[in-house]
Amino acid sequence: MSNETSTKKRLSATVYYLLVGLVLGWPGLLASGVLLPTWQLGGASSPLSLAAIHLLVLGSMLTIAFGVLYQIVPIAFQAPPIPRHVLYWHLPIHVGSVVIMVVGFMTSQFTVVGIGGSLLLCSAVAYFLLVSRSYFHARNKTTVHKGLSVPLSALWLVILVGLFQAFFPARVSQSVILTHMLLGGFAFWGGLVFVFSYKLVPMFVISHGYKVALARNVTLYFVAVALLLISNWCPTGAVQRLVLFIGSILLLISLVLYVWDMIAIIRARKKKRIVLPLYDAFLAMTFLVAGETGAILSTLFRMPFLLYPAIYLFAFGGLIALMFSYMQKIVPFLWFEYRFSKRPERKTAPLIDDMVPKRTAQIGIIFYFVGVLMGVVTMMVTGGPATTQHLLALISAFCMTAGSILLFFSLRYVLTIGGPRPADDAV
Template sequence: MAETSTKKHLSVTVFYLLTAMGIGWPAFAATGHLLPLWRSGDTLAPLSLAVIHTLILGSMLTIAFGVLYQIVPIAFQAPPVARHVLWWHLPIHLASVALMIAGFLLSDFVDVGIGGTIVLMATGTYFYFILKSYRKARNRTVVHRSLIIPFASLFLVVALGIFQALWPQSVTPEVLFSHMLVGGLLFWGGLVLVISYKLIPMFVLSHGYKASLTRTAGFYFPGVGLWIVAVWLPKQAFTPVYMAITILILFGLVSFVMDVIAILRARKRKRIVAPLYDALFATLIIVVTQLWLIGVLWTDDGKGVILPIYLFVMLGLVPLMFAYMQKIVPFLWFEYRFSKRPERKTAPLIDDMVPKVPAQTGFIVYCTGAIVGAASIAVGTSALTWIVLDWFSAFLLTAGSFVLFLALQHVLTIGGRRPDDDE
């Protein structure tokens, strides 16, 4: 009898990723109304807070949960995470985020605090199962050890958010800025930095390169940590402390870029597929916008942070996730549908499973929308032309994401229904 696959269920990760993409559509669509507010420096309007948290907690964090579910066992040779996590964690997480969004829209911050507390508890339980696998890893690399920092920072940023919701009278600019730094740079920036040392070599088939995550993290994380501390320091201490922050983060990002270049030069396969170019583009945007934020730090321009933050999220983090999905979803479908089955020999290559034209069209349309939105924030006015462009940007963001979703959904139809192993 021919050997058949033991992958009798499609990976939980696919459900997380595709669900998360759909949650992002209303947030993208709403940016058409929000861009004029962001131009004026208003990011704390009820709709703005609702959209920001829909995108970050409802969409991006859900994607991160899905990726971590699969990456930890595969990358670190750890036991698989229990499948039942999907059935209780995903609905609880989404319901609690929905409660938060309703609270923001109604300016009912008690509901925001309750929703955030449920998010924190569900995330803690989710990470209990992730860490059960994580602790039993056989491949305990520096990436494995360094992931603890973004893991811990996720709980800190959610806790800061709950504090602001339940005790709004105690919210100061220092609390708000700390919330942004912990979430933006310590969690998202740190997660991208650390996991890139695993995903980029894995996807470009690179071996024998010389790179040091220890060196990069040794500069980057202390720099971000010092920046969080500096928020609370008196003004007269800013210059020497900010000089140290600038040097540490700058050296960390330069070290990261040098390592990525070394990884790419050591690749075994000369051809780089389109999703990897997409990922490298998004990674470059993430690096550049963090450098931009350091520059804004020196000008003490609170309104000036809006544009680099918009680009960091909309042209950096989100496209990076979209790019990696084009590698992860077909790999997981191949494992489920074809791995070790007789029809494996006739299966398409993993890199050919995502239809290239729709996927790249969707990616380019989305990025064009983000660029138009950035231009609106930078130079836009209240004139009718810019109002039309605001909604055009929102349309491109939503449409591009939807087209890419359809391309990824098509992967799940390749090969038809999976045959039963007992047939």
């Protein structure tokens, strides 16, 4: 076999993680139609609510994140590839552990939740041991490479605090719950997006020559999150308010600087044309920053009516939507690499940006964003008829789920382009 026709023999494991993550999110998105009125009042402790939240966060979002890390770490940091066998044992165990947790939440058996969480922790540790071997042997140890260690470290704290709540429910206080939420929402997910944006946005918009201050902004962001965590454990009084105020201001400043840097990166792009998935990503980033800002302002100025819609916008309109947007770039690239790269038929292959059916995918994304906005409006409006509110919540959930399903089939279609990969000896 010549080097001209050699290419990867197997489709990247990332694709399987992404598609499984999409599917796992559907029950959680549907459940939001029932839960929105409860979330509006800050009620998130019901069995269905806990099951839906953890199915979305651990079953959908974390599965997708595992898949992205599997591919991005070797590519972005010029690191050794992660072994293929990770897909065969980690993905089934991870999905199984989430299912066990969901069953535990639905039946209010927190020991079962703890067992599922312990299994998830063990599989994640094994996964990251293999990823870290690639991560630490990277040749391109940029600021992004160094900054990534902070949110990934926060993941372990999130899981450990969650296990404490599962095994010792009688000792769970409001401070413990808020710590779990701050570590998960701001330190891990928010921090992961914050750091990775400085690698993914330039990569996708093909930007060079921009000037940003990643090290300063990342430091500012995580110091702010640390102060918010400290304020959560401070005794009520002037000291707590001062720490909370300083942490909130620093976080808001870091978000402003983050937006400024993203604009600088986009303005320095080499191509004037921006493909549709990136517009989707920019809108998701806008919602993410708006949601995080709203959550901070509502806490700082004691506006509870704004807090829960802001958290909803941050999670559904920001984090999940951003993943959906980037999938439209990642899956076609991985399919082209597997099916066409260095093969004679690559000359007739469609462009990577043209592989995802634009109409189907964009209708799906529009459906999803419409559902998110309807959800935010439903949570913001108070005093209306309960029947109307429940109807809007159901329509919101339907739109988000339908959008995710359309995106799934659009990405699934990508995997049929060019038909089965020919055997190398037949070329």
